[in-house]
Amino acid sequence: MSATTIDLQQAAKDHLWMHFTRMGGYRKADVPIIVRGEGCYLEDLHGKRYLDALAGLFSVNVGYSFGEEMGQAALEQMRELPFYTNWSYAHPRAIELAAEVTSLAPGDLNRVFFCSGGSEAVESAWKLARQYYRATGSGQHRYKAIARHVAYHGTTFGALTLNGIQPLREPFEPLVPEVRHVSNTNRYHRPPEETEEEFTRFLLDELEQTIVAMGPETVCLVHMEPVQNAGGAFVAPEGYWQGVREICDRFEILLSADEVITAFGRVGHWFGSERYDIRPDLMTMAKGLSSSYAAIGGVVATDRVMEPFLADTSMFSHGITFGGHPVMCAIALKNIEIMKREGIVEGVRANETAFAETLRQLLDLPIVGDVRGTGYFYAIELVKDKDTRETFSDEESERLLRGFLSNALFDAGLICRADDRGDPVIQISPPLVAGQAEFDEIVGILGEVLTEAQRQISG
Numbered sequence: 001m002s003a004t005t006i007d008l009q010q011a012a013k014d015h016l017w018m019h020f021t022r023m024g025g026y027r028k029a030d031v032p033i034i035v036r037g038e039g040c041y042l043e044d045l046h047g048k049r050y051l052d053a054l055a056g057l058f059s060v061n062v063g064y065s066f067g068e069e070m071g072q073a074a075l076e077q078m079r080e081l082p083f084y085t086n087w088s089y090a091h092p093r094a095i096e097l098a099a100e101v102t103s104l105a106p107g108d109l110n111r112v113f114f115c116s117g118g119s120e121a122v123e124s125a126w127k128l129a130r131q132y133y134r135a136t137g138s139g140q141h142r143y144k145a146i147a148r149h150v151a152y153h154g155t156t157f158g159a160l161t162l163n164g165i166q167p168l169r170e171p172f173e174p175l176v177p178e179v180r181h182v183s184n185t186n187r188y189h190r191p192p193e194e195t196e197e198e199f200t201r202f203l204l205d206e207l208e209q210t211i212v213a214m215g216p217e218t219v220c221l222v223h224m225e226p227v228q229n230a231g232g233a234f235v236a237p238e239g240y241w242q243g244v245r246e247i248c249d250r251f252e253i254l255l256s257a258d259e260v261i262t263a264f265g266r267v268g269h270w271f272g273s274e275r276y277d278i279r280p281d282l283m284t285m286a287k288g289l290s291s292s293y294a295a296i297g298g299v300v301a302t303d304r305v306m307e308p309f310l311a312d313t314s315m316f317s318h319g320i321t322f323g324g325h326p327v328m329c330a331i332a333l334k335n336i337e338i339m340k341r342e343g344i345v346e347g348v349r350a351n352e353t354a355f356a357e358t359l360r361q362l363l364d365l366p367i368v369g370d371v372r373g374t375g376y377f378y379a380i381e382l383v384k385d386k387d388t389r390e391t392f393s394d395e396e397s398e399r400l401l402r403g404f405l406s407n408a409l410f411d412a413g414l415i416c417r418a419d420d421r422g423d424p425v426i427q428i429s430p431p432l433v434a435g436q437a438e439f440d441e442i443v444g445i446l447g448e449v450l451t452e453a454q455r456q457i458s459g
Contacts (some may be wrong), residue, residue: 037064059287093329114324118260118286119154135308226272231422232379264288267375
């Protein structure tokens with residue numbers, strides 16, 4: 001028997017604990033209940049339609065129209081083998097997916113360890129880096145890691161420690177020892193006279209000095225996103241990634257690229273590491289691997305990282321029950337098949353200039369200070385004063401983002417993220433099947449709502 005609107009609302013309020021959600025906000029207000037999707041659009045319980053300009057959580061890369069095809073792949077796998085573990089066993093779909101991922105991955109990233117999602121992937125990468133140095137006998141005490149300020153890397157304890165977002169860390173401290181954070185690549189608030197080359201040198205010098213201060217012989221991992229999400233789509237300056245790679249090589253530290261968001265077409269390549277020539281030793285992935293039609297993630301490692309674990313008595317002392325789940329792997333394989341067949345990655349490259357130019361129309365608004373990003377991965381930074389680039393106070397950001405913008409955008413039929421992890425931004429990251437019609441709709445709604453936000457601030 002289908003539940004009525006009232007049944008679902010009351011059950012949601014009584015029993016469902018939503019993630020990163022102020023549950024008290026729904027004491028009087030209705031919980032938004034999304035019931036179906038098609039293309040780039042979602043529909044709620046009342047039949048209202050929304051343009052999903054965040055692709056779920058930067059993740060529904062192929063959009064919402066392939067459920068039947070993905071479901072058929074899942075059904076066929078359920079009939080054949082609904083589950084078996086990767087603990088000392090293999091099954092065809094995990095093998096095929098590992099081979100498919102490594103055929104797309106850049107360089108000699110050649111071995112895949114599957115897990116259930118992004119946080120688990122990051123957790124697994126740090127554990128792997130720690131054990132790698134023990135396995136080689138070259139670093140009994142290498143356990144420390146470096147990440148960047150304001151970066152988001154997940155919510156499990158190791159991944160949370162790598163997070164550079166202090167408000168997310170504080171409720172759970174003390175965390176895992178020891179992580180230090182270096183500057184991210186946000187250039188908007190740097191001195192205006194600073195050249196790109198000078199900015200790159202500043203960032204690389206700081207990274208090197210941090211490694212030296214920690215003790216290079218104790219550091220096992222540098223973990224960074226090709227394009228940093230939290231804080232607002234930070235793209236690195238020229239020469240940055242080559243410098244990070246050189247520093248990691250010089251101090252014999254593993255470089256890990258967090259591609260939970262940037263992989264599978266989000267930045268116009270199968271992997272951001274390819275676009276920016278990062279050449280990582282480890283690469284984490286999730287989200288776009290299945291376009292979020294299945295809960296699956298993984299770590300991709302180079303042959304060099306895998307080599308010490310190939311000895312007769314060696315093993316990576318880590319495992320996850322659902323890692324490499326056959327149904328999840330079957331869906332991920334179908335997702336990659338669809339992406340190839342539909343030319344999804346090529347479509348992002350063909351449309352990314354038009355997307356950027358459309359979004360940059362918002363720079364005409366006094367409240368919009370910066371529009372930045374790449375591919376289908378953008379952020380719009382909001383400012384109090386455009387000339388001085390003055391940002392909003394914490395109290396002002398609370399009123400602007402949560403008090404007005406989040407609800408106003410949703411009411412106008414646009415799902416995106418008004419975020420204050422760092423300076424206040426609106427994050428825009430639509431399904432990779434979006435085209436000019438969706439770009440225009442995004443900017444049209446944003447323009448109207450931001451104009452009203454400016455009016456309220458000025459008034």
